Each structure stands twice: as structure tokens, then as C-alpha cells.
Amino acid sequence: MNIETTLKEDIRVAIRQCFDTAVEEIILQPTKKEFEGFYTFVTFALTKALRRSPADIGQAIGTYLAEHSSVVSTFNVVQGFLNISLKDSTWLELLRAMRAEGTFGTQPANGQSVMVEFSSPNTNKPLHLGHLRNNFLGDSVARILTANGYEVVKTCLVNDRGIHICKSMLAYRELGRGETPESSGIKGDHLAGKYYVEFDKTYKKQIAELVAQGTSEDEAAKKAPWMQEAQQLLLKWEQGDPETVALWHKMNGWVYEGFEQTYRKIGVSFDKTYYESDTYLLGKDIIEEGLRQGVFYRKEDGSVWIDLTEEGLDQKLVLRGDGTSVYITQDLGTTELKYSDYGNDRYIWVVGNEQDYHFNVLFAILKRLGRAYADGCYHLSYGMVDLPSGKMKSREGTVVDADDLIETMRQTAETRTRDLGKIEDFASEEAQQLYNTLALGALKYFLLKVDPKKRMLFNPEESIDFQGHTGPFIQYTHARICSILRKAEQLAIAAEVPSHERPLHAAEQDLIFYLSLYPSRVQAAGQELAPSLISLYAFELAKVYNQFYAEVSIFADPDPQAVQLRVALSAVVAKTIKHSMELLGIEVPERM
RNA sequence: GGUCCCGUAGCUCAGUUGGAUAGAGCAUCUGCCUUCUAAGCAGACGGUCUUUGGUUCGAAUCCAAACGGGAUCACCA
Secondary structure, eight states: OOHHHHHHHHHHHHHHHHHSOOOSOOOEEEOOTTSSOSEEEEOGGGHHHHTSOHHHHHHHHHHHHHHHOSSEEEEEEETTEEEEEEOHHHHHHHHHHHHHOTTTTOOOOOSOEEEEEOOOOBTTSOOBHHHHHHHHHHHHHHHHHHHTTOEEEEEEEEBOOSHHHHHHHHHHHHHOTTOOHHHHOOOHHHHHHHHHHHHHHHHHHHHHHHHHTTOOHHHHHHHOHHHHHHHHHHHHHHHTOHHHHHHHHHHHHHHHHHHHHHHHHHTOOOSEEEEHHHHTTTTHHHHHHHHHHTSSEEOTTSOEEEEOGGGTOOEEEEEOTTSOBOHHHHHHHHHHHHHHHHOOSEEEEEEEGGGHHHHHHHHHHHHHTTOGGGGGEEEEEEOOEEBTTBSOOTTTTOOOBHHHHHHHHHHHHHHHHHHHTOOTTSOHHHHHHHHHHHHHHHHHHHHHSSOTTSOEEOOTTSOOOSSSSSHHHHHHHHHHHHHHHHHHHHTTOOOOOOSSOOOOOHHHHHHHHHHHTHHHHHHHHHHHTOHHHHHHHHHHHHHHHHHHHHHOOSSOOSOHHHHHHHHHHHHHHHHHHHHHHHHTTOOOOSOO
8 A cells, every 4th residue: 555646546536526627646745844744735736727725725625635535634724735644544554564565665576687887996906985985885776776676786897907007016016025915914905005105106206306307297207117117017918928917916816805805894795797807808899890880980090089079078089099999998898798798778887976978978889889778878976085185096195995994983883882881791703793783884874875976075083973863873773673672572562553543642653654655765766876865764764763762652551552553663663774774785783 | 168066054964856934963052861772862052055137926946147166078097
């Protein structure tokens, strides 16, 4: 039963009966807190057609509903706003339906498949806070789409080759003295990152020297010995030089071990990992095809271009003069590969908004080439995580390291939990588990509560909160409910919704109302690809429950049916909180 | 310079696609643990929704311009 649909239908009938007029679409909004009621129908739009005052219209519809609707109890009209309340029997019926539905909030399979590509790290540096936003977003979007009935394939395209990789390889070869993760005790990805920074230091020094000798800035950047050597190294790698390839394998291996640890820690995984070293040569045949079709054109120097000025974009290079690929060439090839591997209906790339232009170009080219899957392609463009000082830059060391941040959060969780002293009977392993759950809950929630499209600010000076609009607040509410449910079990009180009508407490009505919104929120989040909608919902629901908890005593009520109802209601809230948090990739503890 | 985003409380963010007196959290202040977990609840304080025009019964929301911030416009990825 969908209460909104029922109500809208009843309003449609009311308008027909009262005014002999058919209305195409009825829109309801939640009633504001300061007014009585749960659903509000705005009548202003009807005034012209009906030639009546907004208040008259509201009064007439309200009266009709109160008399004829099977779900409406009372109403009030404020200006042009018709505020509607539901019968307690309707609330109870809604609650029963939610309890009966094992998959509350999820949609049945829709027969469509979607690929979500996210994370896509570079193997020359460890993950930072920006990567975490990407990972959590991609992971959550995949979960949300699954809940919406899609078959989801999570993929990761590892950027494991290129000049930047060669830079850290070169610096390691020159300065590394055979250092390994084992010998240094440094996690593999951090070790590679260390030499990437080392490269930059030496490189900058070399540029400065050249400039001091009178070379121009631009030229110095090109002529600096290490830049030249890095390029040589890239060439050697492409030619398969055994020594270079061996070093590449060794260092990337370290990085993968490091990444694997981090991924495991944050609970992110992939169904398929693509490596750019396997795919970077793809796409050239597509260029040939496009040339034959006249989609691309060749300049005298041999380079291949596309003119996208009609689409509001520019002329864009798709193949270098020497016949080698550029970024867009590889992406064309990789997209084709994904399609031939999986044949999905939709493709989503979770990539920062700094690449908006690139994806506009990519999709425009796919359309020009007449690819059927082009329409299913979508760039989930998310905003950067900025620091108060501005953008994070790996080379300059102005990044918030993912592993460090997680460890800091874990420590905070531990300190706070210890201070509160609620889990003194926990085994040490159990306690560690809880600290992790809370730390990751706080961190994930912090990054997922903001609209993905918007850039967001992280201030390292201010730690991420564990109180208020946070993950731990929601986790706490869940633990609280679990405590109630444990007590109910001890007292042998069954969770049951009374079959007959009984007057409900306002806080109970509020809770059932919020619960009833959940499926539509999951759908909206799926449509918008916005985990923030789920985040916000979980918070609101937890807040409403805490209000209920403070206002209503669950076990002290003399009416046993009231107690059973409140236990049942609590159980549904716990289930819904858990489910919504799962969609965010956040675990909820039973005690904390 | 072209294109594209963004501008809401001291700070971080919502605002259900044009509706009521613009909402949360943090911070500050005041109450509430002998009762189901106080990581909580209740309340106070806090706003020229950057500005100026326009569209209409009605604008934070739509349109235009200005100001401010950011991204991008590589034979880098």
C-alpha cells in the first residue's frame, strides 16, 4: 500500500465530485511542523480554473475527504494550504505492511544492468581524502542502484602506467638504495608516494638551476635531466625493456598490497579491475573506423582530430602525430571493451568535476560514432574536497592521507567510547571492531551527507564530529533500539501491531510517517545517484526516533498492546536505519 | 578571454524542482540522567538566501546582468 498514491487518488475524486473538474497531477508535500497534519495539498494552482478562493477550495476538498476517504481523519485549511491528517487505523495498517514486507525500501529486479566505475587510483601515490569521497560515492551508488533493481557491476580502472609512474620509478632507482616496504616498515603505496615526492623535489631543483643559467621556465621544465630521463624510462617501458618492466612490477606490487589493505579497511571491493597497462593501446581501431566514416580528420602532420564545435566543444585531438594514443583514445577503447565484456544498459563514471570537459568530449564522440550505448553513459561528476588552504596536491604534500585520517578517527572513536564507559564488558577484539565501525561511520557519513555535485570543505584542524548530524548519531540510535529489543526479548514481549484501532501518540504517528517515506527516498537516490538523500533520511529518521524515545516510555505503559506496538515500531525503525546505512556502506553496531 | 559549476546563520550543510513565519548540525547560553544507552532530548541565540532588475497570486528556487569564488579550455592523465 502506498499511502501517497491512495491519498492523491482520493483528492482527485474529491475535486471531481466537488467541482466537476479533472486534474492531471496531484502534488503533495509534507506538512510543515508548525501546522497540524502530515500531507499538504496546495490549492493556489486551482483557483483560476475553479474561480474560487484558495481557502474555499481547501475547505471543500477537506470536507469531502473527511467524509469519504478511507484514510483521512481530519483536516485544516490555512490560506491556500489544505493540511491532512490520517486515521490511526491507517497508520497501523501502514506499519503492518512495512513489517510484512521483507524487502522494505527495495525495488524488484528491473532487468537492467549498470556498470559503475569508481576509485581508479594512480599507482604512484597513496589514497587521500579526495579518493575516499570517490570510493564511498561509487560504492554507495552501486548499493543504491542494486536496491533499485539494477544488476550492478563495480569496476575500477587502475592507472598503472605513464609518465607519473616513471617519475617515482626513476627517483626510487636513483635514491632508493633498495629500500622495500619490509626494510623500511613503510606501507607499499606510501613508499611509492615518497619517491614521487622525491622526484618532484629534485626536478624542481634542476629547473631552478637551469633558470639560473638563463633558460626560460618552459624550456627548463622540458630540459631538466630527470624529466628527460623519466621520458626515456617511459619509452623503455613501452618497448618492454626487462629491467624497467621488472622495476615497474616490483613497485606496483608494493602499491597494490597497500591499496588492498586500505580497500579492505574501508570495505570497498570491485567485481572487475581493469589495468591501464592492458588497455592503453586500445582505441586506435576506433580512430581508424572514425576516419573511414568521416567523423575524424587527419592533419598533414598525421595527427587525427574531431571537430566538436557544433556540440559547443572545441577541436579535439584523438591521436598524436606519431600514432600514439592520448587519454581520450584510451577511454574510447576502454569503453568499447567494457561494453563487449558486459554489455550493460548504463555506464556510470564516478570521476571528479575537473574532468567535466573530458567526459563531454568522450560522450559526444561516442554519439558521433553512432555507438548504441552512448545514451546510457553518464559522468557522475562530484565536487572536490578542498582544504581551507585550497586544493589538495599530492606532489606538494598538501593532502590529507586516507590511512592517516582513518587511524586518527579510530583513535578518536576509542577515546570517546572509553570515556563513556558503556562497553567495559567487551572483549578486546570486539571493542576494536566497534572503534573501526564508529570511525568509518563518522568518516563515510561526513563525506556522503553532502550533495555529490558540490565541492566540500574539510578542515584538518577541526576533527570530524561524533555528535549531531553524524554517522555515530545514527549508529547510536540503532544501538539504543537494539537495547530496547533485547529487553523486550528478556521480558518475553512480542513485537506486534494491534489489530484493532487504538489512539496513537503523536510521536508514534511521526515515526510511522517517516518510515513510510523510505521507499520513495531510495528511488529518488537511485534516480539522482545521490547517496546524500539517503544520508539525510537516515538522520531524520534517527532524530524522530530519539524524540519518540524521549517522549514515550516503551515498557512503562500499563496497556500491554501499547508496549507491543512500540516494540514493533522500534524494530522497524532499527531495520530501516540499518538498511539505509547499508546503502551508504556504513555498519551499525548493536551496542556502543 | 571562451565554456561550465558555485554563492543560504559565525562555521559545515539541507531546502522534496515555484508555495506557509527559509531549516538542521557545530559553536555559544539554559534546562533534563534513582526510570528503556545523556554519542541523547527540550529550549534560547543566530538570516538583506551576494547584489540589482525581470517573470506571477507567490521566487532561496525560473530568466538577465553585475560582483565574488572555483574548475576547465595540453600531441598530460
